[in-house]
Amino acid sequence: MKNKKFILVALFALLLGVTAPMASVSAHPKYVTTPKLLRGKWYYHHSNKTQYIKITKYxxxxxxxxxxxxxxxxxxxxGKKFIGKISMLHLSxxxxxxxxxxxxxxESNADWNLKKVKHHGKAALKCWxxxxxxxxxxxVSYYYHK
Known part of the structure; x- marks a missing residue:
């Protein structure tokens, strides 16, 4: 008799747990933010070519x-724009x-390995x-603060 009551209570609890309305949670992707250390306007100059990079929070x-x-x-x-669930900005x-x-x-080969250093007494981003x-x-190239 005790086993029947236990099984009946367990089935009722299971049925209640399955059919109970569950709160839906929307999974929004998180924005990708850049490190404060790398942010700013930087430039690299070699012969007649110059490359400018600007890194902001997003x-x-x-x-x-x-x-x-x-x-x-x-x-x-x-870092705020997504293609599907993948952010356009990739950051390790x-x-x-x-x-x-x-x-x-x-999803491309357009990436930079950057580290903030002092080069010739100036703040620079070292890129290899x-x-x-x-x-x-x-x-190795150095991007100097603009």
């Missing part, structure tokens, strides 16, 4: 110039062993990438 903007004229290939990645969630953060466009002519070699 955006990463890149402009390319050659001989003072704007070139194609400029873009802005926003951890810092590498050498202190670099990966930032750039999601692989040499396109020899992928075994790394190239």
């Amino acid at each position: 955006t990463f903007h890149v402009d390319n110039y050659k001989n003072g004229k704007k070139q194609p290939g400029s873009f802005t990645a926003s 969630t951890h810092v590498s062993k050498k202190g670099y953060r990966l930032i750039g466009l999601s 990438s692989y040499n396109p002519k020899n992928l075994k070699l790394k190239m």
